Amino acid sequence: MNTTLKIIEFEFKDVFRSRWVILYGIFLLFSVEALYEFSGDSSKVIISVLSIILLINPLLSLVFGSLYIYYSREFIELLLSQPIRRSQLFFGLYFGMAVPLSLVFLVGAGLPLLINVSESIPVILIMLSSGILLIFMFTAVAFCISTSIVDKAKGLGAAFLIWFFFAFLFDGLLLLGISAFQDYPLEAPLIILSFLNPIDLARLLVMLKLDAAALMGYTGAVFERFFGDVMGMVMSFAMLLVWLLAPLTLAGWLFRKNDF
Amino acid sequence: MFSKLFIALMLLVLFSSNxxxxxxxxxxxxxSIAKAVALAKAGDTLLIxxxxxxxxxxxxxxxxxxxxVDYPEIDASSCKGNLFSITASGVEFNGLLLKNVPYNHTSDNAAIKFIKSTDCIVKNNKIxxxxxxxxxxxxxxxIISGNKLSSTGKRESINGNGIHLWHCxxxxxxxxxxxGxxxxxxxxxxxxxxIEGNESMHNIRYGLHxxxxxxxxxxxxxxxENGxxxxxxxxxxxxxxxxxxxxNWGTASFGLLLKDIKDSRIERNTFTKNTIAVFSEGINRVKLEHNTFEKNGWALKILANCTDNTFIKNNFIGNTFDAAATSGYGKNIFLGNYWSRYKGYDINKDGAGDIPYCPVTLFSFLAEKFQYSVLLLHSLFVEALDIAEQIFPSVTPKYYIDTAPSMRMNK
Structure with a gap:
């Protein structure tokens, strides 16, 4: 455990030294604050912030996470030659990556949100916690990529592809499906399908707590009843956890099997 | 104050002129008000x-x-029917506080009910x-003026209408x-x-119906904020x-729902923060002009059976969707409206944008067509799609188009 902590501590310094993370924090801080400054309507700001979180958190975690592993390959090999267990090293690397990203996100997005409290605190909390879950999730996915694909360019390509799939393509396919099966009752299938995309799940969790939910009319009301319910909330957060643990276990397994 | 003065004045007139x-x-x-009513002759005044x-x-x-005088309180808890039911003409109510007329599932009991009457005045009462x-x-x-009506019933079935007119x-x-x-x-x-200068708020169903x-x-x-x-x-x-x-915000809430309305004018109204500001079904030859639509979910929802309506010089500011329309050839005219989302330019400086504006975005069109697609509201894919559609319109209906959008807010 001690070794893990040491690795985390080292990485903490290393990640913050790379400035990218700091830049991300500053970007978030300024863009969210600017949204509040320039847009009179706070309910619209929340939606814009949500879009930023859903777009950038996964992208940043994927790209930054996989690149970091690629660039610290020699460091990892060096450490592996020491009497350190692979799982210790893995978790050290993982938390040393995901925790600073989350901290930066918390400060960058959380501060302006909490200063200009425009929505109720629970909504902001749901938003921030789903943002952090997205970071942990996609960092794990990034680790999967960078341990299984040796070539940097290919790995980065895969990272972009995965991001593109979850951020855009999935919803496009969903829309196609909806238009194809519009005559059937789709509530249950849509709830299940939205469970398959963590970005959609996070969006719905926040959206249905906002005023904007009323725009979704009858269909929205059905979903609101599901996601607004304690049971639905628990289920969706459980699903987000599954989305976190599955790639994490896979990454850990790949890391242990990997021939560095 | 005024009612006192009025009474004093009236007393003076009454006594001085025999x-x-x-x-x-x-x-x-x-x-006993009932006894006083029984004793009174036509033309008398009952001073409570x-x-x-x-x-x-x-x-x-x-x-x-x-x-x-100073709002005497009349409690109607024990009433089986209406508190006051009037069948005569020229009856006036002024300055009373009437309360607690119980609900009834078979008859519409009211605080003041006129039946086949004329020339009545209901003024400055609290109900x-x-x-x-x-x-x-x-x-x-x-004339019904200056009254304050409030109710706290929670359900539609045990809560009647504030001012109710039938065949008048x-x-x-x-x-x-x-x-309420x-x-x-x-x-x-x-x-x-x-109907002028009234305020209707927090009613369970409609503010005006x-x-x-x-x-x-x-x-x-x-x-x-009506239901x-x-x-x-x-x-x-x-x-x-x-x-x-x-x-007026909620999944089944409208600013103004128009159904089968013809030859009418809707002018200089403001619609702020309604789920759907104007929902129109089967409206013909209606003029919607100089209205302001601000921060609504949908500013306009127009069903295909609306024809020959004109939407001229309105302001559309910061609505999530400016308009939604099902497909159909509507022959509705949009002209000279200000759209805050409009991105065109005006080279000849005549105040009208040179590029037509299409208020129906791709997503609002899709959401009308496939109801389940509202699930994708504010998703990144949909937002990207809307931008693409704005650059190369191909799906959204061409009938809803403002050929000369105003560059500045209309006054």
């Missing part, structure tokens, strides 16, 4: 002193003025927690406040009436000017 009309005082010593009274229903069949408030049936030429002509409804009723103001078969009520004017009223907003149906020749429709 008028035939008498005054009957009702106070602690002779607290400040205090608490109870009544189990009073029928008025002669011309009387019933006037309260609290009554099933129905002021109810006019088959009644003409009346030429009624003036002015400066009333209605709160089922429908704030309800009309059915009303003609040539004028009318059907088959031609040739009425609605001027400078406010409809705020389902305002719904008007099956009516011609309406004039709605300067009204405010504010924060």
């Amino acid at each position: 008028s035939i009309a008498g005054i009957i005082k009702i106070d602690k010593d002779s607290p 002193a400040k205090g608490n009274y109870t009544s189990s229903g009073i029928k008025i069949d002669k011309r009387l003025s019933i006037i309260g 609290n927690n009554c099933f129905f408030g002021i109810y006019l049936a088959n009644t003409n030429n009346c 002509n030429n009624i003036h409804i002015r400066n009333n406040k209605v709160q 009723h089922r429908d704030g103001i309800y009309f059915e078969f009303v003609r040539g009436s004028r 009318f059907m088959f009520s031609d040739s009425c004017h609605y001027i400078n009223n406010s409809f705020i 389902a907003g305002v719904a008007v149906m099956y009516t011609r020749y309406i004039d709605m000017t300067g009204n405010k429709f504010v924060h």
Whole structure:
């Protein structure tokens, strides 16, 4: 455990030294604050912030996470030659990556949100916690990529592809499906399908707590009843956890099997 | 203050001119209003002193003025029917506080109910927690002004309408406040009436609800946070000017629902923060001009059966969707509106944008067509799609297009 902590501590310094993370924090801080400054309507700001979180958190975690592993390959090999267990090293690397990203996100997005409290605190909390879950999730996915694909360019390509799939393509396919099966009752299938995309799940969790939910009319009301319910909330957060643990276990397994 | 002065003045006039009309005082010593009504002759005035009274229903069949001094409270908890039911003409109610008319599932009991009456005046009364408030049936030429009605019933079935008109002509409804009723103001078969300066808010169902009520004017009223907003149906020749429709928000809520409305004008109204500001179904030859739509979910929803309407010089500011329309050839005209989302330019500086504006975005079109696609509201894919569609329009209906959008806000 001690070794893990040491690795985390080292990485903490290393990640913050790379400035990218700091830049991300500053970007978030300024863009969210600017949204509040320039847009009179706070309910619209929340939606814009949500879009930023859903777009950038996964992208940043994927790209930054996989690149970091690629660039610290020699460091990892060096450490592996020491009497350190692979799982210790893995978790050290993982938390040393995901925790600073989350901290930066918390400060960058959380501060302006909490200063200009425009929505109720629970909504902001749901938003921030789903943002952090997205970071942990996609960092794990990034680790999967960078341990299984040796070539940097290919790995980065895969990272972009995965991001593109979850951020855009999935919803496009969903829309196609909806238009194809519009005559059937789709509530249950849509709830299940939205469970398959963590970005959609996070969006719905926040959206249905906002005023904007009323725009979704009858269909929205059905979903609101599901996601607004304690049971639905628990289920969706459980699903987000599954989305976190599955790639994490896979990454850990790949890391242990990997021939560095 | 004014009512006191008015009474004092009237007393003076009455005593000095040896008028035939008498005054009957009702106070602690002779607290029965029903007895006073029975004693009174047509043309008499009943003066009710400040205090608490109870009544189990009073029928008025002669011309009387019933006037309260400092709002005497009349409790109708024990009423089996209406508190006041009037069948005579020229009856006036002024300065009373009426409360607690119980609900009834078979008859519409009201605090003040006129049946086949004319020339009545209901002025400056407070009506609290009554099933129905002021109810006019088959009644003409009346003034209802300055009343405050409020109710706290939670369900539609046990909570009646504030001001309810059925088969009436030429009624003036002015400066009333209605709160917490089922429908704030309800009309059915009303003609040539004028509704001005009223405030209808927090009603369970509609702030204003009318059907088959031609040739009425609605001027400078406010409809705020009503359960389902305002719904008007099956009516011609309406004039709605300067009204405010504010924060009627919810999955089944509208700022203004228009159903089968013809040859009407809706001008200079403001719609702020409604889920759907104007929902129109089967409206023909309606002029919507100089209205302001601000921060609504949808500013306009236009079904395909709406034709020959004009949407001219309105302001659309910061709505999530400016318009939604199902496919169909509507022949509706959009011209010279200001759209805050408009990104075009105006090279010849004539104040009209050179590029037409299409208020129906791809997603609002899709959401109308496939109801389940609203699930993708604010998703990144949909937002990207909307941008692409704005650059190369290919799917959204061409019938809804503003050929000369205004570059500046219309006054």
